[in-house]
Amino acid sequence: EVQLVESGGGLVQPGGSLRLSCAASGFTFSSYEMNWVRQAPGKGLEWVSYISSSGSTIYYADSVKGRFTISRDNAKNSLYLQMNSLRAEDTAVYYCARVTVQLERWALDYWGQGTLVTVSS
Amino acid sequence: DIQMTQSPSSLSASVGDRVTITCRASQSISSYLNWYQQKPGKAPKLLIYAASSLQSGVPSRFSGSGSGTDFTLTISSLQPEDFATYYCQQSYSTPPETTFGQGTRLEIK
Numbered sequence: 001e002v003q004l005v006e007s008g009g010g011l012v013q014p015g016g017s018l019r020l021s022c023a024a025s026g027f028t029f030s031s032y033e034m035n036w037v038r039q040a041p042g043k044g045l046e047w048v049s050y051i052s053s054s055g056s057t058i059y060y061a062d063s064v065k066g067r068f069t070i071s072r073d074n075a076k077n078s079l080y081l082q083m084n085s086l087r088a089e090d091t092a093v094y095y096c097a098r099v100t101v102q103l104e105r106w107a108l109d110y111w112g113q114g115t116l117v118t119v120s121s
Numbered sequence: 122d123i124q125m126t127q128s129p130s131s132l133s134a135s136v137g138d139r140v141t142i143t144c145r146a147s148q149s150i151s152s153y154l155n156w157y158q159q160k161p162g163k164a165p166k167l168l169i170y171a172a173s174s175l176q177s178g179v180p181s182r183f184s185g186s187g188s189g190t191d192f193t194l195t196i197s198s199l200q201p202e203d204f205a206t207y208y209c210q211q212s213y214s215t216p217p218e219t220t221f222g223q224g225t226r227l228e229i230k
Contacts, residue, residue: 105171111164
């Protein structure tokens with residue numbers, strides 16, 4: 001069974017840092033591209049970052065570029081999101097999500113349960 | 122950036138109803154369109170990929186159609202477990218900077 005389990009969320013002051021983790025199991029993690037997607041309280045979904053299966057290709061949303069860093073450790077079946085210089089508007093539930101490619105189109109087929117990050121003084 | 126606009130933003134319907142949700146892209150995205158269902162406090166679930174293909178395990182009462190800029194998600198006969206929020210997502214952008222619609226909340230009438 002495919003499982004993605006996020007951890008590392010919590011309350012942090014503006015300007016602070018936090019590192020999120022996503023532990024993967026039930027599939028060959030090193031073969032899959034991964035994303036982080038967030039959802040502010042009561043709001044819609046916002047893509048945050050993408051990383052290729054090898055970790056060699058990375059992209060960020062403009063809203064987090066220069067502040068967040070995505071990485072992965074395929075030996076540990078883990079995905080990470082280092083978040084620095086956090087702002088109130090970064091408050092959200094953060095989901096890790098696996099990429100599937102079918103019919104030459106990609107989608108997010110498995111998601112973790114999410115971890116809440118609250119940025120507040 | 123490609124903008125995705127869903128309509129309506131909310132919808133009230135009854136069990137057994139046929140429901141259609143629309144998603145419009147700000148530019149042509151061919152069939153690079155996915156649909157997700159999200160229930161309160163839960164992660165999104167992939168329903169439809171490539172505009173019209175049903176994800177494995179998803180009931181056949183869900184269907185998707187469209188190409189270019191206009192897309193629809195149809196639920197042929199609403200079941201109690203279908204009351205949720207639905208999001209469209211474009212996967213056309215290169216690099217893979219995806220965007221989601223704002224969501225359509227489907228409520229019980």
